[in-house]
Amino acid sequence: MHKEMPESDYPDIRELHLFSDMAHDNFMSLMRGAYVQAFPPQIELITEGDPSDFLHVVLTGSVDLFCSWNGRETSMATVRPISTFILAATIRDAPNLMSARTLEKSRIALIPSQDVRAVFNADNDFARAIVTELAQCYRSVIKTQKDLKLRTSLERLANFLLRQQKRAAGDTGFDLPFEKRRLASFLGMTPENLSRAFKGLQPYGVTVTGTRITIEDQHDLEKFAKPSPLIDDDST
Amino acid sequence: MHKEMPESDYPDIRELHLFSDMAHDNFMSLMRGAYVQAFPPQIELITEGDPSDFLHVVLTGSVDLFCSWNGRETSMATVRPISTFILAATIRDAPNLMSARTLEKSRIALIPSQDVRAVFNADNDFARAIVTELAQCYRSVIKTQKDLKLRTSLERLANFLLRQQKRAAGDTGFDLPFEKRRLASFLGMTPENLSRAFKGLQPYGVTVTGTRITIEDQHDLEKFAKPSPLIDDDST
DNA sequence: TTTGACGCTTGATAATTATCAAGCCTTCGG
DNA sequence: CCGAAGGCTTGATAATTATCAAGCGTCAAA
Numbered sequence: 001m002h003k004e005m006p007e008s009d010y011p012d013i014r015e016l017h018l019f020s021d022m023a024h025d026n027f028m029s030l031m032r033g034a035y036v037q038a039f040p041p042q043i044e045l046i047t048e049g050d051p052s053d054f055l056h057v058v059l060t061g062s063v064d065l066f067c068s069w070n071g072r073e074t075s076m077a078t079v080r081p082i083s084t085f086i087l088a089a090t091i092r093d094a095p096n097l098m099s100a101r102t103l104e105k106s107r108i109a110l111i112p113s114q115d116v117r118a119v120f121n122a123d124n125d126f127a128r129a130i131v132t133e134l135a136q137c138y139r140s141v142i143k144t145q146k147d148l149k150l151r152t153s154l155e156r157l158a159n160f161l162l163r164q165q166k167r168a169a170g171d172t173g174f175d176l177p178f179e180k181r182r183l184a185s186f187l188g189m190t191p192e193n194l195s196r197a198f199k200g201l202q203p204y205g206v207t208v209t210g211t212r213i214t215i216e217d218q219h220d221l222e223k224f225a226k227p228s229p230l231i232d233d234d235s236t
Numbered sequence: 237m238h239k240e241m242p243e244s245d246y247p248d249i250r251e252l253h254l255f256s257d258m259a260h261d262n263f264m265s266l267m268r269g270a271y272v273q274a275f276p277p278q279i280e281l282i283t284e285g286d287p288s289d290f291l292h293v294v295l296t297g298s299v300d301l302f303c304s305w306n307g308r309e310t311s312m313a314t315v316r317p318i319s320t321f322i323l324a325a326t327i328r329d330a331p332n333l334m335s336a337r338t339l340e341k342s343r344i345a346l347i348p349s350q351d352v353r354a355v356f357n358a359d360n361d362f363a364r365a366i367v368t369e370l371a372q373c374y375r376s377v378i379k380t381q382k383d384l385k386l387r388t389s390l391e392r393l394a395n396f397l398l399r400q401q402k403r404a405a406g407d408t409g410f411d412l413p414f415e416k417r418r419l420a421s422f423l424g425m426t427p428e429n430l431s432r433a434f435k436g437l438q439p440y441g442v443t444v445t446g447t448r449i450t451i452e453d454q455h456d457l458e459k460f461a462k463p464s465p466l467i468d469d470d471s472t
Numbered sequence: 473t474t475t476g477a478c479g480c481t482t483g484a485t486a487a488t489t490a491t492c493a494a495g496c497c498t499t500c501g502g
Numbered sequence: 503c504c505g506a507a508g509g510c511t512t513g514a515t516a517a518t519t520a521t522c523a524a525g526c527g528t529c530a531a532a
Contacts, residue, residue: 048466049465049466067382067385067386067466068386069382069386069387069462069464069467070386070387070462072386073386074382074385074386076378076381076382076385087371088371088374088375089375091367091368091371092368092371092372092375094375094472095466095472097375097378097379097382097466097472098378120364120367121364124360124363127360127363127364127367128356128357128363130367131327131356131363131366131367131370132327132328134367134370134371134374135323135324135327135328135370136328137374138324138370138373138374138377139324139325139328139330139333141374141377141378141381142312142333142334142377143333144381145312145377145380145381145384146303146305146310146312146333148381148384148385148424149303149310149312149384149424150303150304150305150306150308150309150310151305151306152487152488152489153488153489154488179509179510180509180510181509181510188384188385189489189490190489190490190491191509191510191511192489192490192491192492192510192511192512193488193489193490194510195510195511195512196489196511196512199511210498210510226305226306228305229285230284230285230303230331230333231305236330236331236333388517388518388519389518389519390518415479415480416479416480417479417480425519425520426519426520426521427479427480427481428480428481428482428519428520428521428522429518429519429520430480431480431481431482432481432482432519446480
C-alpha cells in the first residue's frame with residue numbers, strides 16, 4: 001500500500017533543519033525505511049489518541065492538524081511543505097494529541113517512529129536538531145495561546161491578516177491560504193462571526209473579495225491590531 | 237547581590253529528569269556557575285521580551301508565568317518546586333515570551349543561559365534530556381490550548397477541579413493551589429465569572445468554602461466535565 | 473484594636489460570541 | 503447547460519462572557 005521513498009525526494013528532506021546536520025549514514029537509514037504516499041483531499045492521516053507510528057513529512061499539498069472533544073472540533077494548525085508533524089509524540093512514544101487530515105492532494109513521507117527514536121539515540125547532531133525544532137514548536141504554541149487569551153476575535157483576525165500581508169512582501173494584497181471556515185476554526189470563532197469580523201475591519205481599510213484580501217493602509221490597521229513580535233513574529 | 241548555590245541544593249536539582257543523566261563534570265560545572273537567591277512575594281523575575289540570561293529553577297515557593305498585551309494580562313502557568321522554566325528561550329537564545337513573578341517567598345536557582353547552551357553542545361545525554369523535557373512542555377501547552385478552544389469556562393473549571401481532586405488522591409477534598417483570581421486568569425475568565433462558575437457547579441456536587449473544595453460525587457461531576465486523557469492527563 | 477487594602481462575591485448591564493434559519497453564490501459532476 | 507452540494511453571508515436570537523459598581527470579609531500594618 002505504501003511506496004518506498006524515491007531517492008529524488010531525499011534532498012528536499014535533507015534540507016530541513018531537522019535533518020541537515022545528522023550523519024549521512026543515519027539519514028540514509030531513515031530514508032530507506034521511509035514510505036511515501038500520495039493522498040487525496042480530506043483523508044484522515046492520523047487520529048488523536050492513536051499511537052504515533054510515523055513521523056510525517058509533508059512534501060506537497062497541505063495538512064490540517066485538528067482536535068475534537070465532546071462533538072466539537074477545532075483546527076490547531078496547518079502544515080505546509082516542507083515540514084514535519086507529530087515530532088513530539090514520536091519522540092516520546094506517546095499517543096497523538098492531534099488528528100491530521102489532508103486539505104488537498106498531498107504527498108506525505110512516513111518515517112517509522114521506531115527508526116526516528118533509534119537514530120535519535122545514536123546521532124547526537126540529530127538529537128540537538130530536535131531540541132531546536134521542539135523549542136521552536138513550543139514557542140509557537142505559546143504565541144498562539146497568548147493570541148487566544150489576550151485578544152478578541154476581531155483583533156486576532158486583524159493580526160492574522162497583517163501577518164499574511166507581511167509574508168506577501170511588497171504585494172498589494174494576498175489570497176487567504178485556506179478556506180474561511182478553517183480560518184475561523186483556527187482563530188477560535190465560527191464561520192458566521194468570521195464573516196462579520198471581516199466587515200468589522202472594513203473601517204480599517206480591509207477589503208475582501210472572495211479569497212482575496214487587500215489592506216488599504218497597513219499603518220491604519222496596525223493601529224487597531226497592535227501586533228507584537230512576542231505574539232506575531234515567526235522568528236523570535 | 238546573588239549568592240552562589242550551596243552544595244546542599246545540588247542533589248535536589250540533580251534529581252530532575254533534565255539533569256539526572258548528564259555527566260558529573262558537566263553538572264558540577266553548571267552548578268558552580270549558578271546562583272541562588274531568595275525572593276519575596278510578587279517580585280518580577282523576568283519580563284517578556286527580555287533576553288533570557290538564566291535558566292531558572294524553582295527550589296521552594298512558586299512562580300507565576302504570565303503574559304501581557306495591550307494593557308491586558310493573563311496567567312499561563314504556575315511553576316512549583318522542583319522544576320525549571322524558560323528552557324526553550326534559553327536554548328534558542330531568544331527573548332522570553334512570558335514574564336515570571338514569585339507568588340510567595342521563593343528560592344530560585346539561576347543558571348547562566350550561556351553555560352546551559354555550552355553544556356548542551358558538549359553533553360549528549362543532556363541534549364537528549366532536553367528533548368524529552370521540551371516534548372513534554374510542548375504537549376502540555378497543546379493540551380491547554382485544546383482545553384481553551386474546545387470547552388466553555390464552566391467545563392474548564394469542572395475539569396480543573398477533577399484534575400486537582402485526582403492529585404489529592406483519596407482525600408475527601410482539596411485546597412485550591414493558588415488564589416481564585418489567578419485561577420480565573422489561568423482558566424481564561426474573570427474573577428467574577430469564576431465566582432459564578434463555582435455556583436454553576438453546585439448542582440454537580442461541588443462545594444466551595446473559602447479555598448477548600450469538596451466534590452460530593454466525582455462520577456456526577458465527570459458526567460458533566462467529560463474529562464479526556466488527551467487534554468487532562470499529565471502523563472500522556 | 474482599628475483601619476485600610478485587597479480579594480471575593482453579587483447584581484445589573486453591556487459586549488462578545490454562538491446558534492439557528494434562510495438565502496446566495498460558486499463549483500463540479502452529470 | 504442543469505442541478506445538487508457545500509461554503510459563504512446575513513439577520514434574528516440566544517448563550518456566554520466581560521464590565522461596572524457596590525458591599526462583604528479577611529488580614530495585616532499602624
